[in-house]
Amino acid sequence: MATLKAMFGHSTPDRIKFDLIFSATHAERLACVNDAIDWVVQEHTKTRQHRQERGEDALTIDIVTDLKAMGFDASHDTQYGGHCDIVIESKDNFLWLGEAKVHSGYDWLLKGFQQLDTRYSTGLPGQDHGGMIIYFFGQDLLGVMNKWEEYLVAKRPDVAVTACNKSPLIRNSVHAHERTGLPFHVRHTPINLYFKPND
Numbered sequence: 001m002a003t004l005k006a007m008f009g010h011s012t013p014d015r016i017k018f019d020l021i022f023s024a025t026h027a028e029r030l031a032c033v034n035d036a037i038d039w040v041v042q043e044h045t046k047t048r049q050h051r052q053e054r055g056e057d058a059l060t061i062d063i064v065t066d067l068k069a070m071g072f073d074a075s076h077d078t079q080y081g082g083h084c085d086i087v088i089e090s091k092d093n094f095l096w097l098g099e100a101k102v103h104s105g106y107d108w109l110l111k112g113f114q115q116l117d118t119r120y121s122t123g124l125p126g127q128d129h130g131g132m133i134i135y136f137f138g139q140d141l142l143g144v145m146n147k148w149e150e151y152l153v154a155k156r157p158d159v160a161v162t163a164c165n166k167s168p169l170i171r172n173s174v175h176a177h178e179r180t181g182l183p184f185h186v187r188h189t190p191i192n193l194y195f196k197p198n199d
Contacts, residue, residue, distance in 0.1 A: 012039050017071040020090075026126045029094050033072070034187065037098075037131060038166065040066050041191050048193045052137070059135055059191075060085050060100040084120040086133070094126050100133040103144060103190075106151040109134060113152065116186065123177030123184050134190040141192045145169055148188065 016039065020032040040063050044051065051059060060076055064086060067074035078087040086098030099116040101109055109132070116130050136144060149161045149171050156175065164170035170189050177184035 013066075013070045020071050023090075026092065026094050029090050030096065030129050033088055033096050033129075033131075034166075036067055036070050036072065037063075037133070037187075037189055039070075041189060045192050048195045051193055052195055056085075056100060056102050056135065059102075060133070063100070063133065080122075081119045082115065084116075086131070092126060093124075095122065095124075096127075096129055096131070097121055098131040098133055100135065102135045102137070106148060109148055110152065110155055113156075113186065117175075117184065118178065121177065121184060123180035123182055125182070128177070128180075128182055129185045129187070132186055132188040134188065135193055136190050137193045137195075139194055141169055141190055141194075145171060145188070145190055 012035075016032055016035050019035070020029065023029045023032060043066070044059075044062065051062075054062075057076075064074045064076045067086075067088065073089045075087045076085060077083045080087060080095075080097065084097050085100040088094075088096040088098075097116060097120050099112040099120070101112040103109060113132060116132065121127065121130055134145075134148070138144070152159055152173065153161055159173050159175040161171050161173045164172050164187070169192075170187065173186045173188065174183050176182070
């Protein structure tokens with residue numbers, strides 16, 4: 001197993017695919033999803049100059065395509081209480097749902113969070129994590145994420161937000177899911193698409 005993993009280790013997508021294949025728990029599958037989203041963020045930021053005219057759906061379909069290439073059973077606009085932007089399913093009833101929004105205001109982001117929380121998610125064990133993907137074309141992404149954290153907590157006092165130990169730009173939130181009463185976790189991941197070269 002270690003030899004196989006070493007063979008895959010030179011490519012992050014291949015390593016994620018390997019980890020996903022051999023994942024035995026929901027926690028391991030969730031770690032694969034988070035790793036994959038983080039890799040996609042890096043790659044899409046590197047190629048931001050080609051994404052300036054793309055809308056929410058086109059940007060999200062790009063993410064789903066990347067996830068499929070890494071071995072995930074991923075889909076876009078699947079019906080789970082409505083048209084969910086990103087759906088990832090796996091063995092043992094694992095389900096991760098993502099809502100993607102172009103940041104045009106904090107009300108718009110809140111709408112996405114509410115959709116994820118109250119419309120799409122089940123809140124069941126193995127289905128108790130989701131993600132907000134925030135496309136941002138402006139400057140000062142850290143300031144935006146700080147304001148989003150403040151806004152979300154003000155509008156949803158039941159939600160607790162903490163910083164992510166992997167990136168100062170990512171936020172993690174948790175609250176009691178209204179249907180199950182169990183903790184529901186959301187990872188708020190921005191993609192920085194600002195592009196205005198001065199050369």
